[in-house]
Amino acid sequence: MRSREGKKGKKEKREKKEGKGGSILPGVMAVATVAAVIIYLVLINAAKSALSDYEKGTVYAASGSIPKGTLITADNFNGYFRAATVDASVIPAAAITDPGQLDGLVARVTLDQGTFATSGLFETLDEVTAGMEDPVIAGVKAEDLSQMVGGVLRAGDRIHVYVVSGPQGTGGSLGESQEPPGSATEAEAVPAWSSLYVVQAFDASGVAIDPSDTVSSAQRINIYLDNSDVAEFYEGLASGSLRVVKDCGE
Numbered sequence: 001m002r003s004r005e006g007k008k009g010k011k012e013k014r015e016k017k018e019g020k021g022g023s024i025l026p027g028v029m030a031v032a033t034v035a036a037v038i039i040y041l042v043l044i045n046a047a048k049s050a051l052s053d054y055e056k057g058t059v060y061a062a063s064g065s066i067p068k069g070t071l072i073t074a075d076n077f078n079g080y081f082r083a084a085t086v087d088a089s090v091i092p093a094a095a096i097t098d099p100g101q102l103d104g105l106v107a108r109v110t111l112d113q114g115t116f117a118t119s120g121l122f123e124t125l126d127e128v129t130a131g132m133e134d135p136v137i138a139g140v141k142a143e144d145l146s147q148m149v150g151g152v153l154r155a156g157d158r159i160h161v162y163v164v165s166g167p168q169g170t171g172g173s174l175g176e177s178q179e180p181p182g183s184a185t186e187a188e189a190v191p192a193w194s195s196l197y198v199v200q201a202f203d204a205s206g207v208a209i210d211p212s213d214t215v216s217s218a219q220r221i222n223i224y225l226d227n228s229d230v231a232e233f234y235e236g237l238a239s240g241s242l243r244v245v246k247d248c249g250e
Contacts, residue, residue, distance in 0.1 A: 016038025055088040059095050061115045066111040067211035069156015072102045094118040128197045134227035141220045149246045158247040161193040198222045
């Protein structure tokens with residue numbers, strides 16, 4: 001009897017032990033599965049992070065120096081810009097990504113070769129004429145280059161115009177004095193117009209000067225004016241009392 005009971009007890013203990021082990025196994029498998037999923041997600045994120053370092057994007061860079069005041073159009077775009085594929089991480093947030101975005105814009109500053117085109121480097125003609133009720137283009141001609149900053153003016157420049165009053169500022173075109181040499185008569189210069197935008201510059205023969213031309217002397221310029229100022233402007237021009245200076249802060 002004892003022998004049978006002993007065997008029965010051992011069997012029951014063995015079954016309990018096996019039952020206990022069987023109940024632990026599903027839990028271990030669940031933990032292993034969760035751990036595997038976590039490791040997988042970590043590896044995926046690490047791979048994405050690594051790949052992001054190699055993401056590329058397209059920007060448009062100046063293929064050469066682009067002078068301030070240059071008007072960009074669909075016709076001349078390819079002459080001024082080239083597409084460049086670069087790391088996405090170095091592309092400015094304001095970068096131009098579509099050539100059409102530059103059509104009709106004017107360079108605010110001179111762009112060096114390789115400069116990425118961004119929206120802040122350009123302005124629209126509407127921005128140039130902002131504040132004018134009826135913008136028009138007026139022409140100015142100087143007999144003496146000294147009256148027009150030595151002829152260095154180019155499209156995109158901003159200028160200030162002064163009116164010279166008194167005998168020294170009368171007669172001739174754009175301030176050519178009719179006073180005899182050595183005259184003691186004094187003239188007074190007062191500001192008349194500020195920050196006028198130069199639309200285009202021309203040489204003495206009337207040939208348009210490209211903004212990239214640093215040699216030719218501008219003797220004639222076209223500027224934006226409000227139509228209400230045109231009469232006064234040309235009256236001053238006819239009296240020969242205007243002087244032009246360049247705004248170097250623009």
